[in-house]
Amino acid sequence: MADHVAPHPRPGDRSRDDGKELRLLHFIYGQPDLDEIRGNPQRVLDLIHKFEETTRLSMNVGAGKGKVMTDLIAQVKPQTMIELGGYVGYSAILFGDAVRRAGGKRYFSLELNPEFAAIANMLIELAGLRDFVRIIIGRSDRSLHKLFTSGEVTQIELMFLDHYKPAYTTDLMLCEQLGKIIPGVSVLAADNVLRPGNPPYLEYVRSTVEQKREAAKKGPVTSYNKEGIPQRLVESFLGDEDRPSFEMLGNPNLVYESTLHQPEGLQDAIEVTRCVRIRE
Numbered sequence: 001m002a003d004h005v006a007p008h009p010r011p012g013d014r015s016r017d018d019g020k021e022l023r024l025l026h027f028i029y030g031q032p033d034l035d036e037i038r039g040n041p042q043r044v045l046d047l048i049h050k051f052e053e054t055t056r057l058s059m060n061v062g063a064g065k066g067k068v069m070t071d072l073i074a075q076v077k078p079q080t081m082i083e084l085g086g087y088v089g090y091s092a093i094l095f096g097d098a099v100r101r102a103g104g105k106r107y108f109s110l111e112l113n114p115e116f117a118a119i120a121n122m123l124i125e126l127a128g129l130r131d132f133v134r135i136i137i138g139r140s141d142r143s144l145h146k147l148f149t150s151g152e153v154t155q156i157e158l159m160f161l162d163h164y165k166p167a168y169t170t171d172l173m174l175c176e177q178l179g180k181i182i183p184g185v186s187v188l189a190a191d192n193v194l195r196p197g198n199p200p201y202l203e204y205v206r207s208t209v210e211q212k213r214e215a216a217k218k219g220p221v222t223s224y225n226k227e228g229i230p231q232r233l234v235e236s237f238l239g240d241e242d243r244p245s246f247e248m249l250g251n252p253n254l255v256y257e258s259t260l261h262q263p264e265g266l267q268d269a270i271e272v273t274r275c276v277r278i279r280e
Ligand SMILES: C[S@@+](CC[C@H](N)C(=O)[O-])C[C@H]1O[C@@H](n2cnc3c(N)ncnc32)[C@H](O)[C@@H]1O
Pocket: 059, 060, 061, 062, 083, 084, 085, 086, 087, 088, 089, 090, 091, 092, 110, 111, 112, 113, 116, 138, 139, 140, 141, 162, 163, 164, 167, 237, 238
């Protein structure tokens, strides 16, 4: 391995490099009734929940917010869904299965950490979703750019944002400037907008066209806005010094309708944002 390649997980990653993700894989593949689990997404998810009774994985979207998403998937019925941040595959299995049941064709899971991606691939295979869910390893902005420029993805139908918190806004701006956010089609669902919180993203998707046009006068965005995002998250995954891979212009003329979906009893919520029209 070239010595300039940073190891995964990087310092600050919340996995704390304690091997719990590998222990999860052993726990699941060590089940005596493995043949009955094969091809059954719910059984794999149940085993992840069981593992979490003793070892907290901490980064899964979880059942409560997961239900918000599976309801949304049943309503939107995307042909293609993209998630930013796959971790060990919990959301890819839950949402990939829901997209398939809703008649969809493909689920892309974009994950930075190749070790997490390898584990997720093994669990997705066990769940019987190998031909449906594709994991793409790398940083989300470059992976999105490649998916768009290769023509594999022509528009955002439903995108789940659950990765490096400061990159939520810039990744959305990248989709906008490449013309992939389509009025009446594109829906965005962002996790962790209350806990730990993502004020720059909420401000962006809730601002008016006038406010965005005003902000755009300052020129392209070349760094991450980290205001109000807890420092431990700013230092996770990409690190405090990191910058977006592209200059982000966005498209200030896109009009969004954005609402918070907070399951009862949870402190966190998912922000669901629909692009409704474009202002000329
Ligand atoms: C909160 S976890 C995702 C949990 C997953 N969606 C679930 O609910 O099962 C965040 C993941 O995003 C990944 N990540 C962080 N920054 C990223 C980036 N810039 N591009 C792609 N993945 C990233 C991390 O490695 C981590 O696995």
